[in-house]
């Protein structure tokens with residue numbers, strides 16, 4: 001098997017401040033990788049460099065295109081990158097309002113993504129939108145409501161539907177369950193888990209919640225002060241952490 | 257099936273002054289198909305630690321642990337996950353439940369993960385839950401709300417759903433009543449009969465005598481104790 005994503009030496013600086021430094025890893029098809037670490041450790045910076053939202057100062061992000069070729073998404077043209085982010089990538093934001101169009105109906109939010117990749121037949125688009133709303137447990141009767149009329153958990157589920165409707169191969173998530181209460185989180189996680197398995201997605205998920213990574217991630221990457229300090233199989237990193245910071249992180253949580 | 261050579265393990269407690277605790281040195285173990293080996297030794301001797309290292313849950317300091325041709329010590333996460341899916345089962349002492357998933361699906365999941373058809377997997381799950389005396393009215397509920405004993409039996413059903421060629425059992429009969437204990441022992445005997453290599457921890461001496469072919473006292477691997 002060849003990697004879907006090869007990340008080599010990614011660094012990002014904000015003036016003198018380091019966003020993230022010398023990050024390397026391979027992600028294989030179907031793998032889910034979690035990124036944990038304290039606030040300000042560079043998680044979002046890294047994720048945004050990988051997803052083409054930020055331009056890294058050093059390094060390459062090689063992505064396996066549908067024809068099997070590995071292409072550096074850092075140096076590819078902006079239109080090519082934009083096309084990838086519509087077809088092959090999905091990005092689930094922490095705040096649903098950053099990932100949704102708040103003045104467009106729920107059905108429209110999902111349908112819009114389909115239209116962006118060329119779907120034209122109104123009936124089919126609506127049908128697919130309703131199908132996806134169902135998969136994220138939003139009733140068909142809410143299809144014409146705007147996201148502003150939804151609860152936080154529903155908005156997040158809508159964002160997931162909007163992102164997955166085009167059948168992406170790689171999903172980036174930045175704190176997808178942040179700000180939701182625990183029972184809503186559990187429901188969302190269960191849903192995400194099912195979708196990731198069913199669709200064979202690869203995903204990179206940034207979170208500060210160790211219970212979330214335990215449930216969703218195959219592998220874990222721990223960041224501190226802009227650097228990766230530890231990586232490994234998720235349960236191994238959580239149960240037998242090697243780095244001082246990871247030990248502190250794990251011991252400061254009651255039970256995961 | 258399981259071949260352990262020159263295995264050692266230390267814990268470094270960085271947040272307690274960096275104290276280094278050597279817990280295992282030069283451990284050797286070989287388990288053949290159809291064989292069940294019991295790990296024995298006093299509390300704290302390292303039984304669970306050894307078992308967790310075989311599963312890839314604890315990181316070895318040195319040595320090799322080859323399970324069905326894969327060295328767990330050096331394997332990539334995805335290789336270990338594939339090994340756990342196909343080859344190496346682990347019945348831990350506690351069920352780690354995924355919220356909202358019904359018991360029947362919790363038990364069927366390891367089969368679905370290796371591509372068994374849903375109905376076949378569910379039939380096997382029903383059979384195991386019935387053998388372990390989990391009342392049918394509970395099968396559609398999440399085990400989150402079950403009693404400790406019920407959760408443990410669900411855990412065992414899940415662990416025996418797929419016919420793994422190698423299995424790790426951490427106290428599988430602890431706190432079970434006589435009928436359920438008997439069921440678990442028969443499950444172990446059936447697994448051995450179909451050729452599974454098993455490593456088990458049993459405080460229940462009678463159970464150990466009945467299903468295990470050999471005992472390994474892990475104290476001989478404790479640094480400073482072994483010759």
Ligand SMILES: Nc1ncnc2c1ncn2[C@@H]1O[C@H](COP(=O)(O)OP(=O)(O)OP(=O)(O)O)[C@@H](O)[C@H]1O
Nearest residue numbers: 014017018019037038039040041042043044045046
């Ligand atoms: N636009 C920016 N301009 C300047 N510095 C920034 C900018 N964005 C992030 N940084 C800095 O880069 C470092 C990494 O920030 P980043 O947002 O990646 O952290 P994070 O791990 O995602 O934190 P959190 O868990 O709080 O979201 C921090 O020191 C932060 O202050």
Ligand SMILES: Nc1ncnc2c1ncn2[C@@H]1O[C@H](COP(=O)(O)OP(=O)(O)OP(=O)(O)O)[C@@H](O)[C@H]1O
Nearest residue numbers: 239240267279297298299300301302303304305306
């Ligand atoms: N994650 C860990 N971090 C630090 N030390 C650990 C960890 N896990 C185990 N140990 C230590 O390793 C040693 C062996 O423990 P282990 O749990 O393997 O013993 P055991 O033989 O299974 O005992 P018991 O019969 O009580 O279950 C003990 O000293 C224990 O404190």
Ligand SMILES: [Mg+2]
Nearest residue numbers: 043044045174
């Ligand atoms: Mg962030």
Ligand SMILES: [Mg+2]
Nearest residue numbers: 303304305457
């Ligand atoms: Mg133990």
